[in-house]
Amino acid sequence: MSDFEKIQNMYDNGFRCIRYDDTKDGEMSIYFKNFESEESEAMRVKGFEEKMKIKSFINNNSMK
Numbered sequence: 001m002s003d004f005e006k007i008q009n010m011y012d013n014g015f016r017c018i019r020y021d022d023t024k025d026g027e028m029s030i031y032f033k034n035f036e037s038e039e040s041e042a043m044r045v046k047g048f049e050e051k052m053k054i055k056s057f058i059n060n061n062s063m064k
Contacts, residue, residue: 018033027046
């Protein structure tokens with residue numbers, strides 16, 4: 001399962017991204033919280049294309 005698929009699964013289970021830190025040519029740290037269960041998760045992602053795909057997904061699924 002790719003990092004992108006893991007994040008999609010987390011969103012399906014109620015988690016939302018509360019913050020991400022992306023360093024140029026490095027790892028992106030992503031922080032998630034499930035506001036119903038109060039659980040928190042964090043993950044690190046490498047690879048430019050994977051990071052761009054994840055950022056797009058998060059931005060398109062953020063609470064507005």
